[in-house]
Amino acid sequence: MSLSLTRSHLANQKGNAMLDLDAEYLSDVHRQFRAELRKFVVNEIVPHAESWETDGAVPRQVYEQMGALGFLGLAAPTEFGGADFDALGTVVFGEELGRSGFGGVAASIADHADMALPVVVAAGTREQQRRLVPDVAAGRRILGFAVTEPGGGSDLTRMKTTAVRNGDEWLLNGQKTFITNAVSADLFITVARTDPAARGAKGFSLFVVEKGSQGISVGSNFKKTGWCSSDMSEVFFENFRVPAENLLGDEGRGFYVLMQRLERERMSMCAQCIGMMERALEITLQHVKNRPAYGHTLWDLQSIRHEMAGYASDLTAAKLLIYHAAAKKSRGESTRLETSMMKATVPQLMKRLVDGCVQMHGASGYMRGMEIERIWRDTRPFSLGGGAAAVMLDEVAKLL
Numbered sequence: 001m002s003l004s005l006t007r008s009h010l011a012n013q014k015g016n017a018m019l020d021l022d023a024e025y026l027s028d029v030h031r032q033f034r035a036e037l038r039k040f041v042v043n044e045i046v047p048h049a050e051s052w053e054t055d056g057a058v059p060r061q062v063y064e065q066m067g068a069l070g071f072l073g074l075a076a077p078t079e080f081g082g083a084d085f086d087a088l089g090t091v092v093f094g095e096e097l098g099r100s101g102f103g104g105v106a107a108s109i110a111d112h113a114d115m116a117l118p119v120v121v122a123a124g125t126r127e128q129q130r131r132l133v134p135d136v137a138a139g140r141r142i143l144g145f146a147v148t149e150p151g152g153g154s155d156l157t158r159m160k161t162t163a164v165r166n167g168d169e170w171l172l173n174g175q176k177t178f179i180t181n182a183v184s185a186d187l188f189i190t191v192a193r194t195d196p197a198a199r200g201a202k203g204f205s206l207f208v209v210e211k212g213s214q215g216i217s218v219g220s221n222f223k224k225t226g227w228c229s230s231d232m233s234e235v236f237f238e239n240f241r242v243p244a245e246n247l248l249g250d251e252g253r254g255f256y257v258l259m260q261r262l263e264r265e266r267m268s269m270c271a272q273c274i275g276m277m278e279r280a281l282e283i284t285l286q287h288v289k290n291r292p293a294y295g296h297t298l299w300d301l302q303s304i305r306h307e308m309a310g311y312a313s314d315l316t317a318a319k320l321l322i323y324h325a326a327a328k329k330s331r332g333e334s335t336r337l338e339t340s341m342m343k344a345t346v347p348q349l350m351k352r353l354v355d356g357c358v359q360m361h362g363a364s365g366y367m368r369g370m371e372i373e374r375i376w377r378d379t380r381p382f383s384l385g386g387g388a389a390a391v392m393l394d395e396v397a398k399l400l
């Protein structure tokens, strides 16, 4: 079916067909990064990712390949093998991964490189960074971010996992769930309550935990509707011993570190949405311009042209907000309002746009094997993870 379009079409697209935001916002280094990453996505991800969807995970060697090419260390300091990129780097990274049209691949790789790794960089001591960052940036060790629990996702203060100090170790007990990369990860960043008396957001601490030792176990790979190429499962801690040197940041301040890092996570997720919307529009424009109907093509129907023009305008507006916020963040300013606004609106916009694109494909758009059908399934998690839409609107309202 339309999978054969994928390579040539991706390779020929400029990526900013409507407004050249690259010229406005990006440096030569960002643009070179985009060009190289796009080439990698087209040649090394798109042709193979359908089989990763079947296998339920991105293979380890893809991380190693990407690490060797310098793609995974964008959040890391140069002295530890990273590129020390700003927020515009995050946007380029997310957008290009999203343009692959495989939400699961984008989620797994961005989770490792641009959501979990930045927490180690932001909260870790120099010694922790020296010990952990080079292997993660090189793709030799895969990283996951284990926060959500069965009893608490949006309301993180309901987390039940505990960590009790025992000499020069911590003993962790509890359960995390819906964790992207849980099966493939070697390391997790996790959160546990370290002060049982503290209330609200106080008394939580961050830890880096390493798989493989006694007391930590992972469930089987969850069967999801979309993001099929990213593995996901539960993580169980049962008297799991974590060395004291793996406490990340100050004891009792874990929640606040997480909150600070959310701006980057939200920017990354929204950039992935932009890439997926761009890809959905490309495929659908090609389809409607070629699909014969009523003696002409679908494109010759004004209602179809208007709908496509509306989607292109929405996409451009969303993209402008993201590039504006990333430029602001790169200048060191807070983007809490912008990132909350974008996380509240961009995934919803994407769902509407991609659903409309499926409609324009007719029945073929609903068939397994069609790229637009997979993108449609892959849109759903973006308005759940990293802050549900309603929670984001609460954040926006607090700042109005």
Ligand SMILES: Cc1cc2nc3c(=O)[nH]c(=O)nc-3n(C[C@H](O)[C@H](O)[C@H](O)COP(=O)(O)OP(=O)(O)OC[C@H]3O[C@@H](n4cnc5c(N)ncnc54)[C@H](O)[C@@H]3O)c2cc1C
Residues within 6 Å of the ligand: 111, 145, 146, 147, 148, 152, 153, 154, 155, 177, 178, 179, 180, 181, 227, 232, 381, 384, 385, 386, 387, 388, 389, 390, 391, 394
């Ligand atoms: C594909 C996928 C990958 C994920 N990967 C990870 C991961 O790697 N690590 C991790 O820790 N977690 C991960 N998650 C979990 C994700 O972060 C949670 O699903 C999310 O935080 C929502 O929590 P919940 O599922 O418990 O839903 P709940 O918190 O129970 O919320 C359910 C719904 O209630 C509504 N709601 C919640 N709060 C409010 C409010 N204040 N006002 C109004 N309505 C509200 C929203 O509609 C929300 O979607 C992943 C989830 C998915 C789907």
